[in-house]
Structure formats: C-alpha cells, structure tokens
Amino acid sequence: MSITKRWRWLAVLAVFLLVVTACGDGEDETTTTEAGATTTEATTTTAAPEEPTTTAAAPVGEYVRAETLYTSGTQWGPPSNWNPMVTWGYATGTLGLVYEPLFIYDPFTDEYIPWLAESGEWTSDNVYVVTLRQGVKWSDDEDFNAEDVVATFDLGEKYESVQYHPMFEWLESYEATGDYEVTFTFSDPLYQEWGNFLYSRPMLPEHIWSSLSEEEVTNGANENPIGTGPYVYETHDQDRMVWVKRSDAWWATAAYGYDPAPTRVIDIVNGSNNVALGLVLQGGLDLSNNFLPGVATLVAGGYGIQTYYPDAPYMLAANTAWIVTNNTKAPLSDPEFRKALANSIDVSKIVQNVYGNIVSASNPVGLLPIWEQYVDQDLVAEKGFSYDEAKAKQILADAGYADTNGDDFVEGLDGSEIALKIIVPFGWTDWMESIRVISEGAMAAGINLEVEFPDYSAYADAKNAGDYDTLIANDAQMSNTPWTYYDWMFQEPIMETMTNGNFGRYDNQVAFDLVTELDKVKLGDVEGLKAVIGDLQDIQLTDYPIIPLWYNGLWAQYSTAVWSNWPGSGDDQNHYLPASWRGYWNMTAILMLCDLQPTPTE
Numbered sequence: 001m002s003i004t005k006r007w008r009w010l011a012v013l014a015v016f017l018l019v020v021t022a023c024g025d026g027e028d029e030t031t032t033t034e035a036g037a038t039t040t041e042a043t044t045t046t047a048a049p050e051e052p053t054t055t056a057a058a059p060v061g062e063y064v065r066a067e068t069l070y071t072s073g074t075q076w077g078p079p080s081n082w083n084p085m086v087t088w089g090y091a092t093g094t095l096g097l098v099y100e101p102l103f104i105y106d107p108f109t110d111e112y113i114p115w116l117a118e119s120g121e122w123t124s125d126n127v128y129v130v131t132l133r134q135g136v137k138w139s140d141d142e143d144f145n146a147e148d149v150v151a152t153f154d155l156g157e158k159y160e161s162v163q164y165h166p167m168f169e170w171l172e173s174y175e176a177t178g179d180y181e182v183t184f185t186f187s188d189p190l191y192q193e194w195g196n197f198l199y200s201r202p203m204l205p206e207h208i209w210s211s212l213s214e215e216e217v218t219n220g221a222n223e224n225p226i227g228t229g230p231y232v233y234e235t236h237d238q239d240r241m242v243w244v245k246r247s248d249a250w251w252a253t254a255a256y257g258y259d260p261a262p263t264r265v266i267d268i269v270n271g272s273n274n275v276a277l278g279l280v281l282q283g284g285l286d287l288s289n290n291f292l293p294g295v296a297t298l299v300a301g302g303y304g305i306q307t308y309y310p311d312a313p314y315m316l317a318a319n320t321a322w323i324v325t326n327n328t329k330a331p332l333s334d335p336e337f338r339k340a341l342a343n344s345i346d347v348s349k350i351v352q353n354v355y356g357n358i359v360s361a362s363n364p365v366g367l368l369p370i371w372e373q374y375v376d377q378d379l380v381a382e383k384g385f386s387y388d389e390a391k392a393k394q395i396l397a398d399a400g401y402a403d404t405n406g407d408d409f410v411e412g413l414d415g416s417e418i419a420l421k422i423i424v425p426f427g428w429t430d431w432m433e434s435i436r437v438i439s440e441g442a443m444a445a446g447i448n449l450e451v452e453f454p455d456y457s458a459y460a461d462a463k464n465a466g467d468y469d470t471l472i473a474n475d476a477q478m479s480n481t482p483w484t485y486y487d488w489m490f491q492e493p494i495m496e497t498m499t500n501g502n503f504g505r506y507d508n509q510v511a512f513d514l515v516t517e518l519d520k521v522k523l524g525d526v527e528g529l530k531a532v533i534g535d536l537q538d539i540q541l542t543d544y545p546i547i548p549l550w551y552n553g554l555w556a557q558y559s560t561a562v563w564s565n566w567p568g569s570g571d572d573q574n575h576y577l578p579a580s581w582r583g584y585w586n587m588t589a590i591l592m593l594c595d596l597q598p599t600p601t602e
C-alpha cells in the first residue's frame with residue numbers, strides 16, 4: 001500500500017470511528033447468536049473504538065491470497081460444530097459448502113433450482129416423486145443415491161429431537177422406488193412447508209449417519225463432515241474455519257458448469273467492528289456480513305467497497321424488525337392501545353438517524369420486499385398505521401385512556417398508572433438507539449414507555465418466558481414462503497415457554513387456522529396465497545399482534561481488492577444473495593462463489 005493510500009485509508013477510518021462513537025457505547029460482541037432454525041443473527045453491535053487495526057488476517061498455513069475468499073459475520077465463537085442438524089451453531093458453510101439439499105431456492109425468482117434432486121414432481125395431490133441426480137459422490141468417494149435420502153428421513157422419523165421430526169405427522173411414508181428415485185406419500189400435504197424442507201434440509205450419507213445415536217445426530221460435533229458439496233473441511237482454529245475445494249470434481253460442474261472460484265473459503269470469527277472494517281478496507285476480508293454503521297460513506301468514497309445497492313438502502317432486506325408487545329398484560333392486551341403505540345413511532349427517524357439509511361421502513365404488515373406482491377395495498381391504505389402523534393393520542397382517548405393525574409401520561413382503564421419498558425440486548429447499539437426513538441415517540445403520545453438494556457441471555461429468557469412488556473425482535477427470516485412469517489407471528493398453542501414465535505402470546509386460533517390453511521396452498525399458487533394472506537393481514541391490522549417497523553438488512557459489504565463480479569442490483573450484475581450466514585448458502589449464495597472472478601492485479 002502506498003503512503004498516499006495509507007493516509008487516505010486512515011482518514012476514512014477516523015471518520016468511521018466517529019460514526020461508531022456517535023452510535024453508542026457498545027462493547028465488543030460477546031453474546032451468542034440466537035438459536036433459530038435456518039436463521040442467523042442479523043443484528044450485531046458496534047464496537048467501542050480502540051486503536052485502528054491495521055493487521056491483515058494472520059494466515060494459518062500458507063494460503064495464496066488470490067485464491068482465498070475471506071468471509072465473516074456468522075461465527076461469534078471458535079468453530080466447534082460441523083453438524084448440519086445443529087442449525088443454529090454449525091460452522092458456516094457446513095450446510096451449503098459441504099452438505100447439500102435436494103434443491104436450492106432463489107428468493108428473487110421464487111424458483112427451486114434442482115440440486116441433489118434432478119427433478120421433483122407432484123404425481124397426485126398427495127404424492128411427490130423426487131428423481132435424484134446420478135454421478136454425485138460423497139467426499140469419501142461413496143455414491144450418493146436413494147438410500148441416503150431415505151436414511152435422512154429415517155433420522156427425522158426415528159428421533160424426536162431432530163428438528164424436522166414434526167413433519168411425520170403429515171408425511172405418511174417415503175420409500176426408494178428406484179436407485180435414484182424416492183416417492184413421498186402425504187396424509188395431509190403441507191405444500192409450503194414441504195417447499196421449505198426441500199431447500200433447507202441437507203441430505204446425509206447413509207453409510208455414516210444411519211448408525212449414529214440420537215445424541216450424535218442432533219448434538220454431535222461431527223468433526224469429520226462428509227458431504228456432496230464443493231468444499232471439504234481442511235482445518236480450523238480459535239479465530240477461523242478453513243474450507244478447501246474437494247480434490248475430485250463437484251457434481252455441479254458437470255451438471256451446470258458451476259465451479260466455485262476460491263480454492264479456500266476462510267470464515268473469520270467476528271471480532272470488533274474496528275477489526276472487521278479495517279480488514280475490509282485493506283482487502284484482508286472479502287465479504288463482511290456484519291452490521292457496519294457508516295458504510296454508506298465508504299461505498300461512495302472509492303475504496304473498492306461495494307454493497308448490493310449502490311445507494312440507499314444499500315442492503316437487501318433479510319428480515320423484519322418489529323415491536324413485540326406482551327399481549328397478555330394490560331394495557332398491552334388492548335388492541336387499541338397497541339394501535340396507538342404503532343402510530344406514535346417515527347420510523348423514518350430510526351431509518352435516518354440510527355441506520356444512516358442502510359435500512360428501509362417496513363410496510364405496516366411487515367412483509368419483506370421479496371413478498372411485496374402479497375401486500376393488500378387497499379387494506380393497508382384503509383387500516384395501516386404511520387407516524388402521527390395526534391392520531392395516536394386520539395386512539396388512546398377514544399379507547400378511554402386519559403391522563404388523570406396531570407403527568408402527561410395516560411392511566412390504565414382501571415385508573416392505575418402505566419409504566420412500561422421496552423428492552424433490547426445491551427451492546428446491540430443499533431437496536432439500543434432505535435428503542436430510544438420509540439420511547440421518545442410513545443412518551444410524546446402519552447404512553448409511559450422507558451428503555452432498558454438487559455444482557456442478551458436475560459433478554460432471550462424474558463422473550464421466551466413472556467416476562468417483559470415490549471421488546472424488539474426479528475426472528476422470521478427471508479424464506480421461500482410468507483407462511484414462515486405468519487407461522488412465527490401467530491404460532492399456537494400458547495405455552496409457558498415460547499421458542500418458535502408468537503413471543504407476544506397473541507391468542508387467536510382462527511388466525512392460526514388460517515396459517516395452517518396457508519401452509520396447504522400449493523407451491524406456485526400465488527392467487528391462493530394472496531387470498532389467505534389477505535385475511536391474515538386484516539386480522540393483523542385490526543388487532544396489531546406485533547408492530548412491524550423496519551427491514552433489517554442482509555448486511556453485506558464486499559471488497560474488490562481480490563475478488564470481483566459480486567452480486568448487485570445492476571442489470572449487468574448477478575442477483576445472488578451475498579451472505580455467508582447459516583441458511584443463506586442454499587438461497588443462492590453458493591452461486592455467488594461460482595460467479596466470483598479474481599480481480600486483475602495492477
């Protein structure tokens with residue numbers, strides 16, 4: 001690096017550190033990521049400014065930089081698990097780079113791309129036949145065939161702790177009907193959920209997994225992962241995971257002409273944002289999937305850093321951040337009170353002041369941009385909410401809430417004082433700043449809502465146990481179907497501990513029956529989906545079970561120092577998801593690797 005470039009870089013870093021400082025007083029991220037099927041924690045923290053970091057990722061072994069892709073943004077502790085069944089904790093790439101599903105899913109085109117399956121077909125309303133690809137080899141040279149697929153389903157049927165065990169309530173039988181054909185017969189086909197399974201669950205080698213105990217299957221470290229994918233385990237250390245391309249050919253090269261460009265993919269354990277940013281700026285980190293505030297400045301600055309969109313909102317939307325209200329507790333149990341709260345929040349202030357426009361406000365029903373066609377715009381125009389302090393006050397007054405003691409806050413319908421809290425984990429500085437804005441708006445409308453920042457585990461415990469007033473959450477990720485979104489929102493039955501959604505304990509069996517009806521709509525039946533989703537949106541905008549606010553970004557900033565041809569919104573760019581997060585390699589990020597090109601050296 002020339003002296004001029006170094007100075008320029010340090011100047012940028014200084015600006016960046018000011019931004020970080022302004023954003024809050026977070027500490028280095030030490031929390032664990034949230035456990036959730038096929039999700040990744042998409043919200044991270046800013047870090048306390050330390051000395052600018054100028055060291056590149058120290059190599060372990062002699063890797064040729066031009067052949068190596070460095071990623072970061074998923075792993076919060078040393079890699080310790082290579083088991084694709086441990087969806088919340090495996091080293092990123094375990095599913096996607098090593099283990100592969102029957103299909104991969106493209107959220108932009110709503111297409112299921114045949115992967116280990118060559119094709120799949122509903123031969124009747126309740127029979128689905130998968131034809132498997134021939135010539136696929138496990139990385140220990142065994143053939144992949146129908147036995148492996150059957151064995152993968154056997155594990156789920158046999159062991160209750162396997163995440164997809166519940167599907168056997170509606171999947172009646174499955175059998176190999178040929179060496180490369182498996183026939184599934186459903187008692188009660190849940191088409192949307194089946195579509196989700198097809199791309200999110202990896203196929204496992206029968207010759208290894210069929211003899212494993214339940215504990216090994218669902219919790220084992222699986223230290224020698226044998227998959228069908230383009231990469232194999234090479235090594236790992238406290239700070240990194242090293243995947244190397246398999247020595248024999250990956251099946252997709254012959255089938256599709258796909259060939260991942262990097263010889264190695266090295267995922268770096270998340271450090272402070274300073275370290276991450278320093279590495280990106282120096283070209284020591286190629287793809288950062290961390291939230292880096294202030295990145296907009298860098299994209300415009302000519303430092304070889306790109307994002308999916310060249311300008312606001314820069315990032316794709318990965319999930320919806322919403323306020324979860326404790327709907328079992330007065331006054332939050334009153335839909336009118338929740339509606340007033342929704343109208344009191346200035347989301348544009350969060351978007352601009354907290355995020356610097358790298359996120360965008362969500363629509364009132366919270367459906368992600370990829371699902372925009374399902375938003376009932378007439379209904380939203382009629383019943384949606386937006387920031388309007390006067391309206392918030394009017395809703396409260398109309399519902400009988402009044403300030404009777406002159407402290408500018410309304411009292412409860414029984415006359416008691418209202419003192420509510422809104423919580424997010426300490427250190428998640430973007431969310432910490434966001435709830436300050438929320439509190440400000442609520443207070444101005446007469447709702448006494450104060451911020452509080454418990455540590456992550458206390459926050460998670462409170463959320464699961466229902467021991468809170470309000471909080472921010474973003475658990476429902478981008479997927480193949482809005483069904484996953486509504487399944488999180490309306491989950492029944494309400495239990496003492498909720499872990500699969502509906503943390504607000506909104507109890508409406510009619511709504512959840514609609515969610516089940518949605519699950520039964522056939523894949524590709526857009527009109528069928530719209531009909532059910534319209535009913536769900538009507539319930540949502542009447543009862544306000546949650547309050548959607550903004551789209552959390554698919555945080556992705558990439559350097560062109562070593563690799564080029566990254567995904568982007570331009571017509572001449574590929575539109576794959578630039579994410580190394582768990583559950584995203586199989587939503588086209590694997591294809592991003594195949595499209596990367598070495599940046600020509602000067």
Ligand code: CA
Nearest residue numbers: 403405407409
């Ligand atoms: Ca009062």
